[in-house]
Amino acid sequence: MQCDEAVEAVASLATDEQASDVVQARHVAACLRCQAEVARDRRLVRELRELRAHHLSPDATLLSSVLGAVDHEAALILRLRTRRRVAIGSAAATASGIAIAIAARKVRTVAS
Numbered sequence: 001m002q003c004d005e006a007v008e009a010v011a012s013l014a015t016d017e018q019a020s021d022v023v024q025a026r027h028v029a030a031c032l033r034c035q036a037e038v039a040r041d042r043r044l045v046r047e048l049r050e051l052r053a054h055h056l057s058p059d060a061t062l063l064s065s066v067l068g069a070v071d072h073e074a075a076l077i078l079r080l081r082t083r084r085r086v087a088i089g090s091a092a093a094t095a096s097g098i099a100i101a102i103a104a105r106k107v108r109t110v111a112s
């Protein structure tokens with residue numbers, strides 16, 4: 001039997017269950033590679049069980065710092081939009097002034 005044929009027995013033994021396949025169980029009992037895999041999987045199962053019991057408590061200042069960062073970004077975006085509107089309004093006013101000056105010059109030229 002090859003090691004990759006004993007994966008069910010390795011998985012069962014890693015969770016402290018009895019292997020249902022006797023041939024696979026015999027292979028694992030005689031194979032150092034499979035025994036190492038059982039040990040590694042047991043350690044992984046133990047660590048996962050410990051994580052299940054480990055509770056993380058959120059930082060009390062996390063919400064206020066996130067909201068502060070959002071407010072800061074929103075204020076920055078608002079300032080940029082206001083500057084853009086002022087620049088567009090200024091350009092429109094300049095263009096209007098130039099158009100009026102050109103029209104007034106044409107009127108004077110035609111009148112004289």
Ligand SMILES: [Zn+2]
Pocket residue numbers: 002003004006027028031032033034035
């Ligand atoms: Zn093996």
